[in-house]
Amino acid sequence: GAVVSQHPSRVICKSGTSVKIECRSLDFQATTMFWYRQFPKQSLMLMATSNEGSKATYEQGVEKDKFLINHASLTLSTLTVTSAHPEDSSFYICSASPNLGLSFYEQYFGPGTRLTVT
């Protein structure tokens, strides 16, 4: 089956620094990728949607200058949390789809990245 990986699985960084999270589709071309954020004991909240080679579309309330998303290839998307603060600590999950539209027809989730900002 389709596999999506995330790296790192866990990261601790100091307040004010930036951290990059990678999301890779290992055995298919991910035309569309999604980034979600999950707070403890809560549901997933969509942050942004990205199509390969295009700028990401951010959900309302998500700061695009703080959460930089790059989807430069059909197998890799990166989320960079810039000038991280403790309130950015969360579980970040990516998902990928080979489809451009109605991506949930085939959407595969990564294992998530636990970010802790001290």
Added chain:
Amino acid sequence: AQSVTQPDIHITVSEGASLELRCNYSYGATPYLFWYVQSPGQGLQLLLKYFSGDTLVQGIKGFEAEFKRSQSSFNLRKPSVHWSDAAEYFCAVGLNNNDMRFGAGTRLTVKP
């Protein structure tokens, strides 16, 4: 307002007992419906999905779900729960604008 509701935050069942997790949605058209399972510290695994056709959908790990249009529900069921089923379960709705919206989740605890 459009929403996905999972009324039960936490459910405890005994191993071997039957299970039903509730999910209701409030979207205008018939949405695309999903159930996902998440183990602690892990990503999401798709259990099953409904797009059209037979309203009783079979999934992996012995799970099934039934779409009831009249009740705007898509409840997840399993006839006999195993200890390994303990996890967080999310109902989700796929919208025509390419979005997927998740319910708040139901945490399942399985008693020996």
